[in-house]
Amino acid sequence: MASTFSPFPSGSSGQKRSNLGEVLVEVGVISPEQFHKALTSASGTENDIAKWLIDLGFTTEEKIMKGIGIKAKVPYFTSLEGLFTAESSNLISEELSRRLQVVPLFKIDNVVTVAMVNPLDVYTIDALSKTTGYRIDPVVCMRSTIFETINKLYGGWEGSQIPSEAPIQLPMERTIEISTANDSSRKIVVSNGTETYYIDPADEADAIKDGFRRVK
Amino acid sequence: MRDAAHHRVLVCEDDPAMVRIFQFLLRQQGIRDVMTTANGEEVAPLARQHQPSLILLDLMLPGKDGVGVLNELKTNDETRQIPVIIVSGKESQEQVKQAMMAGAIDYVIKPFEPMELGIRIQTFLDNLNPQSMPDAGGFH
Numbered sequence: 001m002a003s004t005f006s007p008f009p010s011g012s013s014g015q016k017r018s019n020l021g022e023v024l025v026e027v028g029v030i031s032p033e034q035f036h037k038a039l040t041s042a043s044g045t046e047n048d049i050a051k052w053l054i055d056l057g058f059t060t061e062e063k064i065m066k067g068i069g070i071k072a073k074v075p076y077f078t079s080l081e082g083l084f085t086a087e088s089s090n091l092i093s094e095e096l097s098r099r100l101q102v103v104p105l106f107k108i109d110n111v112v113t114v115a116m117v118n119p120l121d122v123y124t125i126d127a128l129s130k131t132t133g134y135r136i137d138p139v140v141c142m143r144s145t146i147f148e149t150i151n152k153l154y155g156g157w158e159g160s161q162i163p164s165e166a167p168i169q170l171p172m173e174r175t176i177e178i179s180t181a182n183d184s185s186r187k188i189v190v191s192n193g194t195e196t197y198y199i200d201p202a203d204e205a206d207a208i209k210d211g212f213r214r215v216k
Numbered sequence: 217m218r219d220a221a222h223h224r225v226l227v228c229e230d231d232p233a234m235v236r237i238f239q240f241l242l243r244q245q246g247i248r249d250v251m252t253t254a255n256g257e258e259v260a261p262l263a264r265q266h267q268p269s270l271i272l273l274d275l276m277l278p279g280k281d282g283v284g285v286l287n288e289l290k291t292n293d294e295t296r297q298i299p300v301i302i303v304s305g306k307e308s309q310e311q312v313k314q315a316m317m318a319g320a321i322d323y324v325i326k327p328f329e330p331m332e333l334g335i336r337i338q339t340f341l342d343n344l345n346p347q348s349m350p351d352a353g354g355f356h
Contacts, residue, residue: 109352
């Protein structure tokens, strides 16, 4: 493995990071050999590992999402039908929902349940919590399901097609917009020109090895 | 047939996020009287005391495993008539068979289709024999 850096959020400072490939091996979605073959095909970085694992026929998007759900210990759904109502759209604005690629489902007591691709994305969860004023409970589903449901929930709009560049957009492909992320006082910002992340200062060396540089 | 609002459902699940999902699905069916427990040991005593119309049971509960809970429910005169739907990630044929042999009326494997589970729950409650349904104050 070329380096250990991954923007896959670590949760709290000092906690071991979770690289997607290692997570999928850990939960039995792929074998260590398949991981290493995919990693070789991906030129040693984990950025496209999900795409390579699927392209090489080692697994499916659905199994990857299920694996993420198991690792994150959050429920995984193949369909969100029955988990939202027209009132769900009042919980989060359409703009924020599309930008963060999340679906507000329902609120019970002080908790809003939200469907998202990556339940380990603490920055998105933090942003949603600050915006709504409620605790956020994530559930996992496929990215295509997220977009289909957003279109149903908000009525859809012309620019609402699922981007075609990748069948799945996993954490390492996500761009966390600086303006939406919170808790910036305890983080530094790194970017490789296309992706920007808040990370712990202790992770800066690993980030630099992977082509990121500190921008703030 | 009893109005959904008069049904009480006992949700036995140790994942709080999943509990809220069940609560939402049940509310969508008009059921607002939802009791919950995260411990297998508590299921039978709660069922005896509160006589729910339906129990949703995860097989992987701390305290006592789901099949053990089912056996306890089905061998007690006060709880044997309460329908139990298993909702669990366990999915081997043997596990499904064990649960059904122990008296479950249905077995739903996670990840389930939320809308389908909601319909199944509603169907079971609609088809309950009114004479076998407990009143809110307890079944005698």
